[in-house]
Amino acid sequence: MRAIIKGGKTPEGKVNVSGAKNSATRLLAAACISDGEVVLNNFPTHLVDAKHKIRFLQNIGAEIDVDDKNEILKIRSSDLKCQLLEEYDYPIRTTYLLAAAQIKRSGEAKIPYPGGCKIGSRGYDLHIMVWETLGCKVTEKNDYIHVVGNNFTGGKIKFPISTVGGTENALICAAIAVGTTEIINAYITPEVEDLIDFLRRMGSNIEVNGSSNIIVKGVDYLKGTIKNVMFDRIEALTWLVYGVLAKGTILINNVPFESMEVPLLHLKKMGIDFLQNSNSIYFSPECLKNEQVESFELACGAHPGIISDMQSFYTLLGVVAQGDSRIFDYRYPKRIAYADELQKLIDKPVIETEEGKITTRGPGNFIAGKVTSTDLRGSMALVMAALCAEGESVVEDVEMALRGYNNLEGKLSALGIDIEIQK
Numbered sequence: 474m475r476a477i478i479k480g481g482k483t484p485e486g487k488v489n490v491s492g493a494k495n496s497a498t499r500l501l502a503a504a505c506i507s508d509g510e511v512v513l514n515n516f517p518t519h520l521v522d523a524k525h526k527i528r529f530l531q532n533i534g535a536e537i538d539v540d541d542k543n544e545i546l547k548i549r550s551s552d553l554k555c556q557l558l559e560e561y562d563y564p565i566r567t568t569y570l571l572a573a574a575q576i577k578r579s580g581e582a583k584i585p586y587p588g589g590c591k592i593g594s595r596g597y598d599l600h601i602m603v604w605e606t607l608g609c610k611v612t613e614k615n616d617y618i619h620v621v622g623n624n625f626t627g628g629k630i631k632f633p634i635s636t637v638g639g640t641e642n643a644l645i646c647a648a649i650a651v652g653t654t655e656i657i658n659a660y661i662t663p664e665v666e667d668l669i670d671f672l673r674r675m676g677s678n679i680e681v682n683g684s685s686n687i688i689v690k691g692v693d694y695l696k697g698t699i700k701n702v703m704f705d706r707i708e709a710l711t712w713l714v715y716g717v718l719a720k721g722t723i724l725i726n727n728v729p730f731e732s733m734e735v736p737l738l739h740l741k742k743m744g745i746d747f748l749q750n751s752n753s754i755y756f757s758p759e760c761l762k763n764e765q766v767e768s769f770e771l772a773c774g775a776h777p778g779i780i781s782d783m784q785s786f787y788t789l790l791g792v793v794a795q796g797d798s799r800i801f802d803y804r805y806p807k808r809i810a811y812a813d814e815l816q817k818l819i820d821k822p823v824i825e826t827e828e829g830k831i832t833t834r835g836p837g838n839f840i841a842g843k844v845t846s847t848d849l850r851g852s853m854a855l856v857m858a859a860l861c862a863e864g865e866s867v868v869e870d871v872e873m874a875l876r877g878y879n880n881l882e883g884k885l886s887a888l889g890i891d892i893e894i895q896k
């Protein structure tokens with residue numbers, strides 16, 4: 474897929490942030506361990522990742538009603554089975570979360586290998602560790618990971634590093650395990666909190682001690698429930714940065730402030746003095762103190778700091794900032810490939826990269842060009858740069874951005890901006 478973008482127009486209007494990809498896709502997997510019907514409201518049904526996960530689950534017997542208009546999912550998964558499928562090539566990362574439901578329903582799981590963005594090392598050994606610690610046998614086949622076990626048995630899971638996916642997998646498996654599981658060095662992000670809230674609504678017994686210890690007492694019956702997916706902090710940041718770059722006038726609704734305090738603080742420090750109320754941000758060019766973005770230095774790492782998924786948007790701010798800015802990414806040091814493509818959309822050499830570090834020597838101006846996406850957030854950064862450049866640009870492989878931005882064309886259109894996505 475490619476986006477054809479006639480840039481240079483000023484965005485004006487209102488944009489409503491959607492349910493978070495990095496929560497919704499986890500809740501969908503967790504919904505399949507319920508014994509009743511689960512309703513997920515505010516579900517970003519247009520996301521490429523959501524569609525793939527829904528397709529996989531339907532292929533193995535889950536009944537899922539998708540209400541695209543109201544963004545609601547209804548999930549009944551008592552007939553879900555572990556069956557051999559012709560295709561196991563799914564471009565999504567969190568396939569490993571689909572194991573728990575299959576183990577519960579049929580004592581074995583066939584899991585597509587984790588896909589997701591190519592942003593450096595993205596191992597899955599800790600997921601195997603989770604399943605094995607909880608008593609299952611795991612074999613890595615050619616096309617899929619085979620997990621076998623009549624049920625999970627509670628155990629002690631100790632993570633050697635902070636892992637979002639590992640913590641999520643451990644929580645979902647432990648919720649249906651026989652006995653008690655302790656998760657040590659759990660990494661509790663806002664999306665993980667959303668998952669814990671959801672599992673509790675289904676009747677899970679989960680105790681969180683301090684900031685990284687979780688005790689889960691497994692139960693054999695989980696009731697149906699209704700849950701609103703949390704709003705997407707990465708998307709909220711994306712729209713604000715777009716407003717700054719394009720000198721737009723934008724009202725951003727559904728901003729999950731409590732999950733993005735530090736990222737927003739950095740914007741304030743750069744002189745981006747946006748207005749806010751309890752759940753919205755308003756940005757107009759007058760909000761830019763001194764009419765410019767000030768240069769900055771920051772590091773991406775663990776929550777509550779700036780997460781790596783937000784890195785490319787700070788690079789965009791560095792491009793337009795006055796003077797040199799530095800962005801370090803300690804979590805995914807190789808997440809810099811998009812920067813070479815982004816440079817093609819700038820009128821002079823501004824971006825320098827080395828592993829784990831991006832330096833911008835701004836200000837630069839965005840110019841039209843033809844670029845290729847390398848990863849989800851990098852792809853969105855290219856789209857934003859192209860939207861700011863006068864003339865026609867082409868962003869190839871834009872399906873990467875569509876993995877994370879629900880109804881992108883519709884939202885841009887609400888801001889008076891048209892882009893054409895060619896399949």
Ligand SMILES: CC(=O)N[C@H]1[C@@H](OP(=O)(O)OP(=O)(O)OC[C@H]2O[C@@H](n3ccc(=O)[nH]c3=O)[C@H](O)[C@@H]2O)O[C@H](CO)[C@@H](O)[C@@H]1O
Pocket residue numbers: 495566594595596597598599600601634635636637638639660774775780781782804
């Ligand atoms: C801690 C962190 O920043 N997590 C990010 C990570 O989540 P994601 O869930 O993909 O990754 P994890 O948090 O699980 O992994 C963090 C690190 O641990 C490594 N690892 C993970 C699992 C495993 O079995 N073996 C292993 O070696 C990964 O390669 C990675 O370097 O990418 C997502 C998409 O960009 C982000 O939304 C998350 O904020």
Ligand SMILES: C=C(OP(=O)(O)O)C(=O)O
Pocket residue numbers: 494495565566567588589590592782849850877
């Ligand atoms: C890289 C991302 O997602 P995934 O882990 O699904 O590849 C992201 O959300 O920025």
